Amino acid sequence: LFVDLGKKSYDILFSDSFNGFAKAMSDINAPKKLLVVTDSNVEKLYADEVNDLLIKNGYDSKIYAFTAGEENKGMDTILGICGACIEHEMDRKSMIVALGGGVVGDMAGFAAAIFMRGIDFVQVPTTLLSQSDSSVGGKTGIDFMESKNILGAFHQPKLVYINVATLKSLPNEQFVSGMGEVIKHGIIRDSEFFDYIEKNSDKIKTLDNETLIKMDKINCSIKADVVEQDEKENGLRAILNFGHTIGHAVESAYDFKMTHGECVGIGMVGASYIAYKRNMIDESTLNRIENVLDMYGFKIRVDLPEKEVVYGYMQKDKKKIAGKLKFVLPTKVGEVMQTTDVSKTEIFAAFDYITK
Ligand code: NAD
Ligand code: ZN
Structure with a gap:
């Protein structure tokens, strides 16, 4: 490649x-x-x-x-x-x-x-x-x-x-963590790739070399394509942060005891829920995203600390623009949009959704 x-x-x-x-x-x-x-x-x-x-x-x-x-x-x-x-x-x-x-x-x-x-x-x-x-x-x-x-x-x-x-x-939890970014790449950019990871979970989980090479290749091509268009993150590259606005806050809330990818998985569910509430995606798309994460062994519902505390961690996000939180929301599997107008109420509803 x-x-x-x-x-x-x-x-x-x-x-x-x-x-x-x-x-x-x-x-x-x-x-x-x-x-x-x-x-x-x-x-x-x-x-x-x-x-x-x-x-x-x-x-x-x-x-x-x-x-x-x-x-x-x-x-x-x-x-x-x-x-x-x-x-x-x-x-x-x-x-x-x-x-x-x-x-x-x-x-x-x-x-x-x-x-x-x-x-x-x-x-x-x-x-x-x-x-x-x-x-x-x-x-x-x-x-x-x-x-x-x-x-x-x-x-x-x-x-x-x-x-x-x-x-x-590689320890299994590290493999799951990596799958977080893999699934992310499918959702933000490539519905066919998302289908592929949905349909080939057995081969991927049993680490079949040929399947892993194919998966890594598509993965890297998605990341490379985004980076080629925006090497220094002035615009498009920010879509790679899908799941990371909430994900980073969850990571901090758990004092980095959960893996990065698992937190990104939770963040993707949170962001997808916000998109669902805005009628940007339907319920079946939200469920599909959750199912694929579940298939690969992600915990999706967690015991979050006090919402204000998690929200506080989000305020420290270095990717804020002009003091506003930046969100990447799915419009369908394979496509996302960026926005800075997600309200605290919407974020709190997402916290409720990802809480056990
Ligand atoms: P890591 O490098 O700490 O590896 C995880 C663990 O697996 C370590 O204990 C490591 O020793 C062990 N390990 C590595 N390869 C192994 C193997 N083949 N078999 C058994 N054990 C193995 O963590 P990671 O998840 O690979 O990377 C996380 C880091 O990547 C974070 O610091 C994060 O900030 C960074 N990151 C950077 C970018 C970027 O664009 N530069 C993007 C995402 C994440
Ligand atoms: Zn990441």
Whole structure:
């Protein structure tokens, strides 16, 4: 799959092994000196395989692993990566290989964006969330002072290499989380894709490689298409926030103990309910969205804290425009619209709807 961003264009390759990775690196004329950045979990599973393959193919490659977890997505880890770059005597032409989930991708990408004012990097995503969402689009960054992704840079990778076989070792809750963004892509942009995930849930849930490759490919093409039209999020790209206005607030309300994708699932139901109440979608569409989420194991009804508290979290959303909350609402499966005029009453009704 080709992501067309002019001079910053790159390919996304799909495979069920790492075998083709060295060839893919040579196809993009990767430099000899590489740093494979990964986290402590992925290090144990895949880092040696990838690093050995690179060394065998003549690269001067080293592994740098940091402790896994969102709580380590901060400046200390970035400095650690940059330190490893210096120790490995990397220069402007060297390259970082981000091997892991979204946390690795966001941080390795950010380190690549600032080391020597920017070096190249490639993404080798190993979670469903990163294979279907975060590895495409060029957003990199870290959390700071309780704010998620508040420091960062746009920095496009030179290549995304997706090995769907890595999903076999992924904990189930992480797989469900990734499905949140997958289902989201169907609802915002592609009703045929939504049909596909609705009809192939068995093959997807049992991690059939061929089905996963097909699913990831359509997924990335939807994300890439949106990003190509609006690289820096001035308009269209904001539709990717479907489910996120309420979803982020639920995530905060649960003190980040629920996965991101599961919260986005709840947020999508909330936003769809608002659309249903406005007569933008009918009841069967609302039910269909809920059913697909249910099929993939999402909790849709939750014990929310006090509505005012959750609403308070929404007010901190960094995607507000001129103080107004931005909502993405479905008009049908495959199409959404953006609005800033959703009232507090409508939001509270949505909270009631998603509460047990
Ligand atoms: P993650 O990177 O923390 O991975 C989740 C867990 O799975 C970690 O413990 C990790 O070590 C482990 N893991 C990764 N691959 C594995 C594998 N193949 N087998 C077993 N375990 C594995 O989290 P994530 O959900 O991939 O990404 C979330 C991050 O992505 C958040 O920080 C979020 O802000 C970011 N994000 C970025 C964008 C973007 O556009 N840049 C978009 C969405 C999300
Ligand atoms: Zn998301």
